[in-house]
Amino acid sequence: MIEKPKEVIKGAWSLILGMAVTIKAFFSPVVTCQYPRETLRISPRFRGHIKLVEDEETGRPKCIACGVCARSCPSESIKEVEGEKREGEKRKSVTKFILDFTTCSQCGICVEICPTGAITFSADYNLAGFSREDFYFDLVEEFYRWKEKRVESR
Ligand code: SF4
């Protein structure tokens, strides 16, 4: 060490510089979040997979199962739309709405074309699965699952 004083000074200087960076970072504002324990607020313009919109009067999806969205989808991602007419109601209510999210490009045509404003984009960004089938969603089932969760969290 005594034989190489220049190297000692160089090493000590490099240590000081390194510590300066660490100390500066320590006192800087935090810009990361502790995902998954914490999540960030998603921009309202974010496009997750499509989801069904609730009719506030009935509490059910607004969708009337007309099938316009499925016929207009350029990727044929809306695989099945089924509905039934309930007694005393003029329009059908959707009972099944299968989305193949593996082919959906989130183009928004279905959202724009729906005559009842029954579809919107979800803010669901952290989807993961082991197979393609994990990304085939029945949006009706999902609608009620989310609704249940909303009620439980109140
Ligand atoms: S989401 Fe809209 S366009 Fe698609 S089937 Fe339902 S009502 Fe028709």
Ligand code: SF4
């Ligand atoms: S967002 Fe576009 S690609 Fe996806 S289901 Fe709707 S129309 Fe099809």
